[in-house]
Amino acid sequence: MAKSKWQKQLKKYDRRLLEGQSFGEEQKTDYPFGWYFARYSEDLEPGQVLPVEFMSHQFALFRGKSGRVGMVDSQCCHMGADLGRCGTVVDDRIKCGYHAWEFRTDGGCEVIPGLDQAKIPPRAGQRAIPVREHAGNIWFWYGPEPVGEFVEVPYADSKKYLNLKGQIYTARGTLLPVAEHVSDIYHFPVAHKGVGKLEYAILVNKEDRLEYQLRPADATGMKKVQRWFKPFAFIEMIGPSASLYRTQKDATVDRSGPLLTIVLGGTPVRDDLMFFGYRVIVRKILPGPLFAPLNHLIARMMWLTVRRNVYADIDVLRWLRHPEKTLWVKPDGPSVREFRAFFQRRIAPGWRFGDPAPEESAVSA
Template identity: 45%
Template sequence: MRLRPRFRPRAYDRALETTQSTARPDGTAYPTGWYVARFSRHLKRGQVVAVTFMSRHYALFRTRGGRVGMVESQCCHLGADLSRCGHVAGEHLVCGFHAWAFDRSGRCTDIPGQDRIPARAGQRSLPVMEQAGNIWFWHGEGPPHPLDTAAFADDRRRYVTLPGQVSVFHVDLLSVAEHVADLAHWPYSHQARELMEYVPVRDEGPHFEFRIQPAAARASRRMQRFFRPYALVTMAGPAATVFRAPTGPDIDRDRPAFAAILGASPVRNGVTFSTWRVAVRKLGPDLPLWPLNRLLAALVWLVAGPDAVCCGRRWAGNWRG
């Protein structure tokens, strides 16, 4: 058996290890849509990590060329765990026991010593993509819906993005998803200084968007200690949101002054994986303003961080890594 390169596990990887189970998928009908699997920076080239979502075990890997794949971890040959013994060779994930090679779609492309590859030799795979510093995977039947909610954050000429924290909550996905539209927690968790309300802006199939604004006709104070009293919340998935804080009441989806990208993904019933990160619009080109752009992003991160952590601590059994 060939050993793969050693990568130091993250704190949340160790936390999730304690929740692992050999039980079969529980049959829960999880909502169709995009979910966050990991921060992009936490998956290096040539790395393979074990992840569990929707009670299924997967091998998440990045090829030498930098592309990401996500396939079921039990090898179709003799059941070896690809997430534990597999290694990356070029653009393929190779089983550590018999060197069967699989591409990112799960198709077996090589069996040593064999001229013919059986038609059923392959791994179930999930569509994946990277956006706004996150690795996203698609769960559900049919082709994935386009994911462009946070595409603006990929413009490095305009935005600085900083990862926040990864948490493992001992709650179901619904508890985290409902929290997004819960305004009652704002005075306590986010230091809102007046009553808030949310107004639907878009409700078309999988696309849902609403605006948070003061309940009063005129807002004389800021919504929080730092942001003005308006926010646009766009659902990027069943429990993934992009929280935009514009500089005024006008809706600006492409150039918000600040955005928080939050994602929650079900590991299994009663365990939910959650992440957050921020995107901050630069003051100007990096060449003369590089220190100021980074300083501004760091200050916003420091303001947004305690709010995100405070919400996380509302649930018992929370790990952060």
């Protein structure tokens, strides 16, 4: 059977994520509020519509002709057609392939064939999910509105940096164990062949913020963790399962001009399936076109090093799930428990896409 247009536009990872998709929607897991990674910007072209699923809910993700991105409920409010599979783009609107209703990126219905615009029913519209596009990634907001603070990487699109797309990986486990591994100091010497003693120092852990530093625990930890990486890094959580990993020269926190920044993001598709990916942002060593080959070579080497580190974890992360009760030991340190506190306090049990804001007391302490 010939593939339809939308099927031809799918990436390999899209096909993996859509395998086994149910016809209906049923979210069983509670997730923390915040910004989640949706897609690489390069993987959504102007005029393209894609079916996506996040947190067991199905949406149509599209990019208008001007470049603006929208994400709306996949099921058309008119007669239920799947906009992600039959929709097309007209200007900055998504057009249903069944009856040609057109919806803006905010979900409002702007065109109903055969009906004056002034007579479009007030209920005609799609639920729209807030999205942000920044530094090569598309993000969406999970939670009630108004949306929370969006953390930008101000230098990511600077001419002084090279910004490289990473890869997408799928995992069969749930979100928390995959998300928390970035704070797991105990796995460094095993998976990443770390040298010397390291520790995580928590800088901020309150409300929707978690920031911490990876640094030597003693003099033996001053050795390089591995090639290209010194034992200093500043990690800032920019979502419940998204972080900025910035290499540092020393214990001083540098947010504005690090040599290497890794943008990590993971997102639930369904209760037993998630995906995660990364971007690599590398500061150019020298300016000007004469040094472009050298800058690209160094950036590519950094990219390969990051990929190698992902591969070191991949077989574990793809099949990682929590035991019924974690058996803590001294080498674990406090970092994972600090991460879990950050993760859990943004959860409002029972909240789902489209629900009103919960009472303050409903959000986990």
